[in-house]
Amino acid sequence: MGEPAVMAKKPRVAVHKFSSCDGCQLAFLNLGEDLLRLSSMVELVHFAEAGPVDPDAEVDIAFVEGSISTAAAIERIRSVRSRSRFLVAMGACATAGGLQALRNLADGAAWVADIYAVPAELDLLASSTALAQHVRVDLELWGCPVSGRRVVAAVRALLFGVSPVEEQDKVCLDCKRSQTVCVMVTRGLPCMGPVTRTGCGALCPRFGRDCYSCYGPAENSNVEALGRRLEGVGLSRTAAGRRFLSINSAAPPFTEAGRRRAQDHE
Amino acid sequence: MENGFLCRDRFQDLLEALRSLGYQCIGPQVRDGAILFVALVAAEELPRGVRDIQAPGSYRLERTAGPRFFGWANGPQALKPLVFAPREVLWRAERAEDATIRFIPELPPPLRLAVIGVRACDLAALDLQDRHFLGPPAEDASYAARRASLFLVAVHCSDPSDSCFCASTGDGPRASTGFDLALTELDDGFIVESGSGRGAQLAASLALDAVTGDMRSEAAAQAEAARARQRRRLPSRDLRAALFARLEHPRWALVAERCLACGNCSSVCPTCFCHAGVETPELDGAASVHARVWDSCFTQSHSYIHGITVRSDTRARYRQWFTHKLGSWHEQYGRSGCVGCGRCISWCPVGIDITEEAAAICTGTGHD
Known part of the structure; x- marks a missing residue:
């Protein structure tokens, strides 16, 4: 800005x-x-x-x-x-x-x-x-x-009269700062935290549920690696794609990660 | 110094003795599927019979009928959050009527904490954090206050996880220094050793039995088994030269394809100390709170200077974390920054293994 x-x-x-x-x-x-x-x-x-x-x-x-x-x-x-x-x-x-x-x-x-x-x-x-x-x-x-x-x-x-500080780190950092136990590592939940922009204070993981990325992509988000991991914890390729195509489906990294998986299915 | 044997059903005596000295006890308990250090009142709250099954990107607990309280390796925390708090208010600034600004330093509340169940790797990590926060040129006041309040009761690790490699870094599984008391857990109770004057005093106040030769043999065999069980290792305790000769190794790009740059490894690492300053002004602008929060070399802002992000991609960020931890740490603190606790392996959502990456990077010339 x-x-x-x-x-x-x-x-x-x-x-x-x-x-x-x-x-x-x-x-x-x-x-x-x-x-x-x-x-x-x-x-x-x-x-x-x-x-x-x-x-x-x-x-x-x-x-x-x-x-x-x-x-x-x-x-x-x-x-x-x-x-x-x-x-x-x-x-x-x-x-x-x-x-x-x-x-x-x-x-x-x-x-x-x-x-x-x-x-x-x-x-x-x-x-x-x-x-x-x-x-x-x-x-x-x-x-x-x-x-x-x-x-x-x-x-x-x-x-x-100063530029507002941009909060663009991943949700994971706030999870760890609040000493919240990782729901992906302990329960295999398809958490979107590793690609999602912080700002919510890790609200969902603090209550034991997986992040669904309502804050959109964080900077430098490795959506491909997370997509593979979502499949690794048991989601089908289509279901993993849908995790990206939700509230922020039109944010470019999410559109691409989601579409690739949806198209493979078709 | 070996002080005696504490029967399992007398463990509560230890907690009471600490409480009578004014300590609040913190101990391992099962919370949200992991072993966490939380306020401990009764021995029954300890994770009796609980085992941890760790693997790259995975941590699960399992309950067994066994009698032991400490038959697990570790949880995500170590001692770091107790001394280097995830969010520490350092000062408050206030604007006075005459437009001058007053800075009011803040220190953490004076709490005396006794931590039960500390591991050898945790103590080695604490020693490294001490070198960072207490070493010259300046002692960090908040860290120092928290650190001085600790009474440390170690329990020698008998059950390392699949992620552990403290034997390879030379930091465990047996705690050798840095504790007030150290316990060896056997099925019937604990061999108690003291490592400080106050530890010895506390041990003297407990009703302890004599330690038998059989107990000592069992303890020694258990320590050896804990060492032998560890499968992972680093190629060497000093990888400085090997790493800095391979800054262009193709493996950095390969690991960057897998790495989420989420910062979980650095957050659970018991020695990582990077932090950011966060200013939270009141809406009316008359006062502001300045806090130090955990940061990570995996964030963009960590390497942002004067309009430039020095490490903009994951390859550069991972390499920074890795070469600092295992390489340049030697120059700063006289040893590697890794104590072999394995947390970065288990708590990485995609299961990147520091020992596997070290092996891949440090073999070959790096020009292939």
């Missing part, structure tokens, strides 16, 4: 929504006391879920939830970009196209025809894509949903 300059005394902040479930906006709303402190430090000019509505306002920071899934959305994200100094993509939909990007790998029109009574009412693009495929994004906060801690850290860094 570019060098953030020092913010105005009371920066103007907007929270926008595209194709998404609103869960990342809830990460804001669930901040509790921090939300009250935040609202006294910044001017929340647009945040429909919390009250203020002014989608066309010029802002210092725009948090954007959701993927680009319709033609109208492409126009709207360009408009948001042109009115925002910093644009923060917030959550798996905004950073990787989200769960709805599964349609990119299938016949999306057929799915729509199967589900909706009047499919013609829908103005859907053939694919669901990340914001960065349409506009310049200054910061990506991964996760489904993002963690409130990450949102606060990003706001704080921008207010200081």
